[in-house]
Amino acid sequence: MVEAERFVEGAARQLSVPVADLLHAPGGRRERQVVTGACLSVFEERDGWSFVRAEADGYVGYIQSNLLESAQEATHIVNARATHLYPEADFKAHELESLSMGARLNVLSVGPRFAETDKGFVPKAHLRALDDTEHDPVTVAERLIGTPYLWGGNSAFGIDCSGLVQMGLLACGLACPGDSDMQEAALGEDLGNRAPRRGDLYFWKGHVAFVADEETLLHANVHHMAVAHEGLEEAVNRIAEQGDGPVTARKRLELTK
Incomplete structure (x- = not known):
């Protein structure tokens, strides 16, 4: 209030x-x-x-x-890491601008290789319908491997830890706050003594990472200055040793298969 x-x-x-x-x-x-x-x-x-x-x-x-x-009604969303917007349905045309994963567009018509939008032409292979949600947030996030770290970033041009988690979850139709402390409070249930599995979340003070498998994390982090895989045990030890403290929570999400 x-x-x-x-x-x-x-x-x-x-x-x-x-x-x-x-x-x-x-x-x-x-x-x-x-x-x-x-x-x-x-x-x-x-x-x-x-x-x-x-x-x-x-x-x-x-x-x-x-x-x-x-505001206009969007029909599709960019589901590739990034794409280009063209003035015509021609890959050799000089692009108008680059678009990030998550960009929302109104598709007017679809041709053999391009979708025409009200802003220009986009390769149709880089789009999905808004109601055709993804099922694995880690798979979505892995498309951004190598994206440079940017504090507060939410795009393929630069992203941070909570931005990466949000990108993956929103693509799967799951509500997700913007910052890691909000995410820790709002998402999932405590893992307890259960072994980690793909899609789980590990939280530290000011940081969050996806579990890619039992031994590997995926996160946007300053150590790599990029979105990268890192050994789970290695990351936990490194973060503690650099003075950022222990894991504060391990959470499991209910994902629709």
């Missing part, structure tokens, strides 16, 4: 560019990011800045108003 002089419903908008930062304050630090087509509610606009809520996870922040456009 908050106190304010007035409350508004919020105007529906979406992001018009490949990726943008959600800021703590106008011109301030990055908190998280949103990508093309992200559904946003604008609550206030002032001096070229909009205070918005990302509808995917409820995260709020400031974004430059000129990066927003009228």
Whole structure:
């Protein structure tokens, strides 16, 4: 509950560019990011800045108003690590821009190799229908192996630990908060004495990782400065030795097969 002089419903908008930062304050630090087509509610606009809520996870922040456009119904989402938007259905055409995994698009028609959207043409092999959800969040996250680490990042151009987990879970139709402390509080049930399995989550203070198999983690981390696999025991010991503390929780999610 908050106190304010007035409350508004919020105007529906979406992001018009490949990726943008959600800021703590106008011109301030990055908190998280949103990508093309992200559904946003604008609550206030002032001096070229909009205070918005990302509808995917409820995260709020400031974004430059000129990066927003009228909301449109999306039909498809980019499910490859990244793709290109072309002015015509021709791979040799000069691309208009790059799009990240998770970008939402309105497909108008589908040809032999390209899908026509209201923004241009995208290889249809890089898209899936919005209602055709994935089933393994780790498989989704593994498409981002090698993506550079970026604190607060949520795209194929740069991503952090909680951004990676969120990318995987949202693709599977599972609600997921934006930050690792929120994820630890909201996701799954304690693993207890059970052995880890693919899809489990390991948490530290300020960090989260997927379990890829009984002996391996997948996470976006500063040690590799990228999304990478790392031995589970090796990671637990390394993180403790560098002074970031022990594992604070091990969680298991209920995943739809």
